[in-house]
Amino acid sequence: MRILIVEDSQRLRDSLSDGLRSAGYAVDAVGDGRQGLIYARATDYDLIILDMMLPEMDGLTVLKTYRSTHGQAPVLILSARDRIEHRVEGLRSGADDYLVKPFDFDELLARVEALCRRAKGRGANTINVRGVTLDLASQTFRFEGEELVLAPREFSMLRYLMMNSGRTIPRMELEEHVYDSNRQVWSNAVDSAVAAIRRALRVAGAPNLIRTRRGLGYQIDTEKIEESARR
Amino acid sequence: MSLIAIGLIVTMSIAGTAAYISAAAALHAQLDAHLIERARTFAELVVQERGHVQIDFDGELDEDTIGALLDVVDVTGDVIARSPDWPEAIGSLPVIVGSSTRLSSVTVDGEPSRMVTMTHEASFDPDEPSSGATPLAVIRTRVIMRTSSVDEAVASIGRSLVLGGAIAILGSLACVLIGVRRGLRPLSRVRDGLARVDAERIEPIEWSPEPPIELRPITAAVNDALRRLKHAMERERRFTDAAAHELRTPIAELRSLTDVASKWPDGERQRAAITEAQSIAKEMEAIVECLLDAARGQASEESVEPVALGKVVQKELSRVRARAEARGLSLGMRCANGAAWVAPPAAVERIVRNLVDNSIEYTSPGGSVEFDITEERDCTTMRVQNGPVSMRPQDAASAFEPFWRSDRSRESRSHIGMGLTIVDTLARSIGVDRLVEVTEDQAFRVTLTQSRH
Numbered sequence: 279m280r281i282l283i284v285e286d287s288q289r290l291r292d293s294l295s296d297g298l299r300s301a302g303y304a305v306d307a308v309g310d311g312r313q314g315l316i317y318a319r320a321t322d323y324d325l326i327i328l329d330m331m332l333p334e335m336d337g338l339t340v341l342k343t344y345r346s347t348h349g350q351a352p353v354l355i356l357s358a359r360d361r362i363e364h365r366v367e368g369l370r371s372g373a374d375d376y377l378v379k380p381f382d383f384d385e386l387l388a389r390v391e392a393l394c395r396r397a398k399g400r401g402a403n404t405i406n407v408r409g410v411t412l413d414l415a416s417q418t419f420r421f422e423g424e425e426l427v428l429a430p431r432e433f434s435m436l437r438y439l440m441m442n443s444g445r446t447i448p449r450m451e452l453e454e455h456v457y458d459s460n461r462q463v464w465s466n467a468v469d470s471a472v473a474a475i476r477r478a479l480r481v482a483g484a485p486n487l488i489r490t491r492r493g494l495g496y497q498i499d500t501e502k503i504e505e506s507a508r509r
Numbered sequence: 510m511s512l513i514a515i516g517l518i519v520t521m522s523i524a525g526t527a528a529y530i531s532a533a534a535a536l537h538a539q540l541d542a543h544l545i546e547r548a549r550t551f552a553e554l555v556v557q558e559r560g561h562v563q564i565d566f567d568g569e570l571d572e573d574t575i576g577a578l579l580d581v582v583d584v585t586g587d588v589i590a591r592s593p594d595w596p597e598a599i600g601s602l603p604v605i606v607g608s609s610t611r612l613s614s615v616t617v618d619g620e621p622s623r624m625v626t627m628t629h630e631a632s633f634d635p636d637e638p639s640s641g642a643t644p645l646a647v648i649r650t651r652v653i654m655r656t657s658s659v660d661e662a663v664a665s666i667g668r669s670l671v672l673g674g675a676i677a678i679l680g681s682l683a684c685v686l687i688g689v690r691r692g693l694r695p696l697s698r699v700r701d702g703l704a705r706v707d708a709e710r711i712e713p714i715e716w717s718p719e720p721p722i723e724l725r726p727i728t729a730a731v732n733d734a735l736r737r738l739k740h741a742m743e744r745e746r747r748f749t750d751a752a753a754h755e756l757r758t759p760i761a762e763l764r765s766l767t768d769v770a771s772k773w774p775d776g777e778r779q780r781a782a783i784t785e786a787q788s789i790a791k792e793m794e795a796i797v798e799c800l801l802d803a804a805r806g807q808a809s810e811e812s813v814e815p816v817a818l819g820k821v822v823q824k825e826l827s828r829v830r831a832r833a834e835a836r837g838l839s840l841g842m843r844c845a846n847g848a849a850w851v852a853p854p855a856a857v858e859r860i861v862r863n864l865v866d867n868s869i870e871y872t873s874p875g876g877s878v879e880f881d882i883t884e885e886r887d888c889t890t891m892r893v894q895n896g897p898v899s900m901r902p903q904d905a906a907s908a909f910e911p912f913w914r915s916d917r918s919r920e921s922r923s924h925i926g927m928g929l930t931i932v933d934t935l936a937r938s939i940g941v942d943r944l945v946e947v948t949e950d951q952a953f954r955v956t957l958t959q960s961r962h
Contacts, residue, residue, distance in 0.1 A: 289762040289785055296778070297769035331754045358757035359750055379761035383768030 279324040279394050279438060280455045283307040284314030284340065285356065286332050294327065297383055298390070301417060302434040304458040311335030318344050323351045324394050324455060330357035330368070338371055345372035352393040356381070391415070398441045405440050407498055408485050412440045421484040431456065432475050435468070439488060439498050448495040472496060510689065517681050525674040533663040540623060540659045541612055544577075548610070548625045548652040551579055555589060555648055557631045562646045564590040578617070578653040583631075583646050599624070599653070617653060621660065624653045695720045699728060711739040744910070751912030755796060755925050759789045792925075799927035802859070803911070803934055813939070816857040818882045818891055819844035825858075825865040826880070837875045844882040848889050850959045852939035860935050861891075863928040864955060868895035870928075871953070888960045896952035908945045908953075909933040929955070 281303050285291045288309065295305045306321070308314050311332035318326055318340070326344075330337035341353055352374040357364065360378045368376050374396075375389050391414050395403065403414040411420045419426040419436060428436065434456045439447060449468045457467070476486055489497045554565045562583055570579050570592045578596070581589040596617050611626045630645040702714040713732040720728050763786055770782035819842070826840050833840050850857055868878040878895040900908075907913045914926040929945075936943050936957055944956040 287758050287762055289789070290758065290765055293762065293765040293769050293782075293785075297765065297772065300769065300773040331750070358754040358761070360753065379757045380764045381761060383765055383772065 279434065279441075280304040280306070280321070280458060281390065282314070282317050282321070282323045282326045282351075284309075284311065284317075284326065284332065284337070285329045286310065287329075294386075297387070299458075300430070301387055301390075302430050302437065303390070304434065304456055306459045309333070311337060311340045315340045315343055318349055318351070319347065321459075322451075322454060324397060325390055326351050326353045327356050327390075328353055328373070330355060330359055330364070338367065341368070341371050341373060352397045354386075354389060354393060356386075388415075391417075395441070400441065405443065407440060407443060407487050410440075410479070410484050410487055412437060421479070421482045424482060426478050426482050426484070428475065428478055432471050432478065435471050436475050436488075439496060443498040446491045446494050446497040452496070468496075510686070513685050513689070514682055517685070518678055521674050521678050521681075525670045529663075529667050529670050532666045536659045536663055537656070540654065540656060541625075544612070544623055544625045544652060544654050545610060545627075547577055547654070548627045548650050551581065551590075551652060552627055552629050552648075552650045553632065555581055555631045555650065557633050557646050562589055562631050562648060566590065576654070580651040581648060583648050589648060596653075599651075615653060617655060620655050620657055622653050622655045624651060626651050695724050699724065699731065702728075703731065706735065711735055711742060713739075748911050751910075751926070755912050756793075759793050759796070763789050796925050796927075799925060799931070803927060803931050813851050813853055815849040815851050816854050817847070817849050818857070818861075818889070819848060821858055821861045822865075822880045822882065822891075825861045826878075828862075829865055829869050833869055833878070836869070836872075838869065838872055839877040840879075841877065842880040842882070844880070845884040848882045848884040848891075850889055850891075850939070850941065852941075852959070856935045856939055860932050860941075860957070863932045864893050867928040867932075868893060868953075871895070871898050873897045873899070887962070888958050890956060890958045892954065892956045894952050894954040896948075896950070898947070898951055898953045900947045900951065900953060902947045902949065905945045905947045908947075909943070932957075 279302075281298055283291055283294050283298075283305060285294065285307065286309050291307045291309060295307045298305045306317055306323075308317055312334040314326075314328065314332070315335065317323075328337045328341060332340070337355065337357070341355075344353070353372060354375045354377060355368045355373045356377050356379060357368070358379045365376045374393055377386060377389060391403070395401070395414055405412045405414075409421055410426070412418075413420065414437075417433075419428065419433070435452060438452065438455050452468050456471075472488055472490075476488060479486060485499075487498050489499050491497055551564070551566075555562065556565050564581060568574055570590060572578055572592060572594055575592070578592045578594065580591045580595050580599075582591075583589060596615075599615060599617075609626075609628045613624050613626070615622050615624045627650045629648065629650070631648050633645070698716070698720065702716065706712075706714070713735045714728070716728050719725075766782045766785050766789075770779045822842050822844070826842060830840065865878070872878060872895045876895065876897050878893065881892045881894070883890050883892075909929050909932075911930045912926045913929075932955070933943055940959060942958045942960070944958075946954045946956075948954065
C-alpha cells in the first residue's frame with residue numbers, strides 16, 4: 279500500500295514516513311501543496327495524508343483540485359485547525375477523514391488501515407485465505423495460530439495481494455503500491471519478493487496462495503476465501 | 510408612550526381649567542355690568558318734584574316684569590319704590606350720604622344672587638320752575654338679579670370643556686399612538702435586521718426597502734460597525750488558526766517522533782528522536798518568548814527619554830554582522846545627526862532588534878539590508894529596506910499579523926512570524942506610525958515615523 283504525505287513540517291513528514299514505512303507502507307512525502315498535487319496526480323496512491331496550511335498551495339485547494347480531476351484515493355486531512363467548520367469544510371471538499379494535530383500515532387495508523395481497507399471494498403479487518411489470516415489491526419499474518427515471519431517489503435506485498443484477492447495484479451501495479459519513489463526498484467524485485475513469500479509460507483506449512491499468471495502478473499488463489507467479521 | 514399620555518392629559522386639564530375660569534369670570538363680570546346699568550336706569554327715573562321724591566315709572570315692579578328686584582329709599586328710610594317680592598331678609602340698611610356704587614353677593618329664596626347698591630342724589634323734574642331753590646334728596650337704589658342663569662351657563666361651559674377635553678385627549682392620544690408607531694416602524698426594521706446578525710457570520714445588513722432618509726445615518730453607522738466587527742473577527746480567526754498551527758505542529762512533531770521511536774524501538778531512531786525532541790523544545794521556548802514579548806510590548810509603562818536611533822541600529826547591526834556575512838548580505842546605515850525618538854529605550858532597542866533579525870532572516874542570500882534614519886522639522890523617520898525577499902506587494906497588508914510568514918519563509922522554523930507583530934505593537938505603544946511596503950522588485954520596506962506633536 280502506497281501513501282503520499284503532504285506536510286510542510288519537515289520533522290513531522292520524516293517521523294510519519296518512518297512510522298508508516300515501519301508499519302509496512304510505501305511512503306512518498308512532499309513539503310508543499312503544489313508538489314503534493316503533482317505527486318497525487320502522477321501516481322495511483324492508496325491513501326493521501328494532507329496538511330491544510332501548506333506553502334505554495336493550501337491543502338483545501340489541493341484537495342478540491344485533485345477531486346475535480348477525478349482523483350480517487352482516500353484523503354486523510356491532518357491539521358492543527360480544530361474548529362467544526364474546518365472539519366466540515368474539509369470533509370465536504372472531498373476528504374474521507376479528518377485528524378487534528380497533535381495526534382496519537384496508533385490512532386493515525388488505525389485510520390490509515392481503515393481508509394485503505396474501505397477503499398478496497400472490505401469492511402472486516404481480517405482476511406482468511408485457505409487458513410492464512412491477515413489481521414489488519416495487528417498487521418500480522420498467521421497460519422494455524424503461528425505468525426508468519428516476513429520482511430517489511432514481503433509483508434506489504436502479500437497484504438496488497440490479499441486485499442485484492444481474486445484479481446490479477448500486474449507487476450507494475452505491485453511496484454507502484456509496494457515501493458515508494460525513494461527506492462530503486464530492480465527489474466526482478468517483485469519476483470524475488472514473491473519467491474520469498476512463497477518460501478515463508480512453505481516453511482510455515484501453509485499452502486502456496488500466490489498463483490503466477492504468465493505475462494499478466496500475480497493472483498491470490500481465491501479458492502475457499504473467507505472473511506471473518508472480527509473487528 | 511405613557512409619558513406622552515400623562516403630558517397630554519395634564520396640558521389639556523390646565524388649558525381646560527383656565528378656559529373655564531376665564532369664561533366664568535367674563536360671564537359674572539357681564540352680569541355685574543348689566544346689574545349696574547339696570548340700577549343706573551332706575552336711579553335716573555327717581556325725580557324730585559315740589560319737594561317730593563318719586564319714581565317716574567308706571568309699570569309693575571315685580572321680578573317677572575322688570576327682570577330684577579328693585580328697592581329705592583330716601584335718606585330717612587322712606588320707601589320710594591320697592592318690588593313686591595323684595596326679600597325681607599335683605600332688610601333696610603341706613604343710607605350713607607355720598608355718591609357710591611357697591612356690588613355684593615346675596616341669597617334670595619336660597620338662590621345665589623348679585624346685588625348692586627347705588628347711593629345718589631335724585632334729579633329734579635325738568636318741568637318744575639323753582640327746582641333750583643330746594644336741595645336735592647339723597648336716595649339709595651338697590652337692584653338684585655339672580656345669578657342662576659349665569660351659573661347654569663358657566664356649568665354648561667364647564668361640562669362642554671370637560672367633554673371636549675376628554676374627546677380631545679383621547680383623539681390626541683390615538684393620533685400620537687398611530688404617529689409614534691408609524692414613525693418607529695423603520696426602527697423596528699433596524700431592530701429586526703440587528704436581530705438577524707449571526708454571531709458566527711457577521712455581515713453588513715442589506716436594508717430592503719431602504720430606510721427613511723432620517724434613519725440612513727444610523728443604518729450606515731450600524732453597517733460600518735458590523736464591517737469593523739467582521740474585520741476584527743476575521744483577524745482574530747486568522748490569529749487563532751495561525752497560533753493553533755504554530756503551537757500544535759511542534760507538539761504533533763514531538764508526539765509523532767516519540768510514538769514511532771517507542772513503537773519500533775531502535776537505538777539509532779531513539780537517539781535521533783531525542784536530538785529532534787531537544788530542538789523542538791527550544792523552538793517551543795522561542796515561540797513562548799515571542800508571545801510573551803508581544804504581550805509585554807502592549808503593557809509598556811517605562812519612562813521615556815530621547816533615544817539616539819543611530820547608536821541603537823549600529824549596535825544591533827554589529828550583533829548580526831557575522832550572520833549577515835555568512836549569508837552574503839551587505840549591511841548599511843545612513844543617519845541624520847542627532848536623530849532620536851522620545852520613547853522608553855528598551856522599547857526602541859526591541860523594535861530595532863526585531864527589524865534587524867527579520868531582515869537578516871528573510872533576505873535572500875547576496876541581498877542587502879539598509880537603514881535610513883532622517884530627521885525633519887516635525888518628525889523623525891527610521892526606514893529599513895531589505896531584499897530581495899520572497900514576498901508579493903499584496904503581502905504587505907499581512908506583514909504585521911501575528912504568525913504571518915510568506916510561503917517560502919514557512920519552511921524555516923527558526924522564526925515564527927512574530928517579529929513584525931512585536932515591532933507593530935511596540936511602535937504603536939510609543940506613538941510611532943507604521944508603514945509596510947513590498948516593491949515590485951521584491952524589496953521589503955518598513956517605515957516608522959514619530960511626530961513631535
